[in-house]
Amino acid sequence: MRKGPRARVSLSTIAAKAGVSVSTVSRIANGQLHRASPQTVARIKKLVHTLDYRPDTIARSLRRGESQVVAMLAPNLDNPAMGAIAQSTEAALRAAGYVMILCDTHDEARLQDSYIGAMRDQHVKGYVVVSAVASQGLADLISRGEPVVLAGRRQPKWPRMRRAAFVGIDNRSAGADAADFLLRSGVEVPAVIHASLSSTAIADRVAGFVDRVVSTGVKPSRIRKVGSNHLQHLQAGYEAAQTLVRDGGWPRGLLCASDMMAYGAYRVAREASVDVPGQCLIVGVDENPLNAWIAPWLSSVHVPYEAFGEAIVEQLQASWAGAPPSDRLLPHRLVIRR
Amino acid sequence: MRKGPRARVSLSTIAAKAGVSVSTVSRIANGQLHRASPQTVARIKKLVHTLDYRPDTIARSLRRGESQVVAMLAPNLDNPAMGAIAQSTEAALRAAGYVMILCDTHDEARLQDSYIGAMRDQHVKGYVVVSAVASQGLADLISRGEPVVLAGRRQPKWPRMRRAAFVGIDNRSAGADAADFLLRSGVEVPAVIHASLSSTAIADRVAGFVDRVVSTGVKPSRIRKVGSNHLQHLQAGYEAAQTLVRDGGWPRGLLCASDMMAYGAYRVAREASVDVPGQCLIVGVDENPLNAWIAPWLSSVHVPYEAFGEAIVEQLQASWAGAPPSDRLLPHRLVIRR
DNA sequence: CTGAAAGCGCTTACAG
C-alpha cells in the first residue's frame, strides 16, 4: 500500500476516531502504557501507527518549555575544519534525538550576540559555540547557567563570566610537538607564522611552540614570529610568509598555525621556486584530509574534528544533567610527510 | 548601563506593568501603531525596549501555524562545495529573517526521508534539498505543494512527483566546455572518470562532455569512461583513475567529474611519476578555492556556490508567494591552469 | 483506568 501525502494528524484526530480523550491518547503516545487498559492501549497504538501520528514539536516545546533543537554557532563554514565539526556534531545530535540550527558568526561579536538572542527566542536546548569570540551575549548566556559547550577555541576572557564546558585539543602541546619535530629534523631555529592571536587556539599553539624551542637553549629573540590578522587563513599565510621571508630570508623549518596558512605559505615558496620540504620543512595544524592527496609536502598536527561531535554532545548531556562544566581534551598526533 | 542576564519578558509582563491588555501590547509590538492612542503606543514601545521584550517564536509559530525556520538537507558537509552552499544559504536566509536547520542525509534515501519527517514536525517554512536523492518522502513533500528548492542536483525521477524549483548550473554545458578545452589543447580523444551516475549532476556533466567530443567526429566507443560508486570522491577518483590507466594507459587529457575526484586521480599520477599537466591534462569541476593555492596543475569549471544561497532564498520566496516552480541556472566558467 | 480543565505565549476576529 502506497502511503500518499496527507494532512496532519493530531491527538484530537485520534481521540475522536477512538472515542477517548486526548489525555489518554497523549499518555499512550508518550509511552505510558500502564495508565490505560490493555485494550485501549492496543487500539490507540494501532491508530497512531496507521494514521502515522507524529507529535507537533512546536506545541510540545511550548508546553514543556524546552525544545529538541541545539544551536551551533561557528565562524566561516567554508573552512574544512569547521565543516568536519559541523558534520560530526550534527550526526551525534541526531543520534541523541536532537536537531541542529547552524549559525555563521563570521567571527564577529555582534553577529554572535545577535544569533544568541535569536536562538534564545527559539528556546534552543543548548548552545555549541565553535571558536567563540568575547562578547557580552556569550558572557550573559554562560553566566545565566545555560547549557553551553565551547569548542576548538578556549573561553575568551570577559569580566565576571562563569566557566563553560570545553571540547578541543591541547594546543600548547600541539605547538610543542611541532617544534619537537622540526628540532629533531635538524632545524635549529624554526620560525612560526600565525593568524590573529586573539584566538586562544592560535595563541596556545604559538606559545607551546616557542616555549619548546626556547627550552633547547635558543634565545627567545632569535625565534622569528610573524602574524597576520587576515580572517582568511589562506591569505593570512601568504602575507605572513611574504613578510617573514622579506625580513630575514627563508627559514629551514616553519610552523604554520593552521593548514590553510601553510597553503598560503606554500604559494610564496612556489612563486620563489623554493623547494618544500627540501629547503624549508613546513608543519601545519589541522591535518586537512586533502593533505594526503594533494599536499604531500606538508606535515601536520592531526586534530580529531570527526570526534568532536560526540564529545560535544556528551558535554551537553552532562550539562543538562546538572554536572559542572569540564574540559574535554581530545588527543592530537603529528602526521609526518617528506 | 550594563545589561545583565535576566529572565524572559513576555507580553503579559509588559501588559501588567503598563496596565493594559496583552492584546494591545501584542498589536503594538507587531507594529500596528494606529490601533492604539499615541500615548499608549509610546509607553508600550518604551517598555518593550527597556525590558528588551522579544516575542517567543515557539508560541508565535504555534499560533500562526508557521515558523521562521528553513531546513537544509545535504549530503556530507565535509565536501567543500557543500560547505560553500551551506554558508551562502545560511547568510541569505539570515538576511531575510530566517534561521537554518542543517541535516546531513549522507546521500541516503532513508535518512533523507527521516529528516523530512522530522522537519515537518518542526513546521519548517521551507526545504532546501542539496543533491537530493530519489525517495518517497521527497516525492510526497513536493507533491503536497510544500516550498521545496532543489540545489546542485536536478530533481530525481519518481512516479507522479510534481516539479520543484531548482538552483544550479547547466552541467551538460559545463561538461561540454571541459571537452572543448581539452580538444583545443590538442587532446584528440580525452577520457573521463566519474562517480555514481545516479547523480543527475554527474550524469549531465559526462553526457555533455561525451556529446561534445563525439561532435568532432570521434567514434563514441573510442571515448574511455570509467566510473566508481565510492561515495567519497577522493577515493572514487583514485580507484577510477587506476582502472582507467590499467586498462589503456594514461590519456593525454582527462575530465574528472569533480575536483575531489581530480585530487584522487592526481595521487595515481604522482605514484606513477606521471607529470600533470605535462603528460596528462586534467580538468575538474567545482573549482575548489584551494586549487589556486595548492593545485596549480588543475584546470576546473568554476561553479558559483557562493551565489547559490541568494538564488535559493529567492526561489523559496517565490514559492511562498505562490509562484510556480522554476529553474534558476547560474553561470559557470572554466578556470585554466597549466 | 479515564477525562475535564488549565495553561505554555502568542494572535486575532469580535464586541464595545
Add this chain to the structure above:
DNA sequence: CTGAAAGCGCTTACAG
C-alpha cells in the same frame, strides 16, 4: 481606541 475570549496542539496535575 481597547479588552475579553478563543484557540494553535500539546502535557499534566487533579478528580473521580
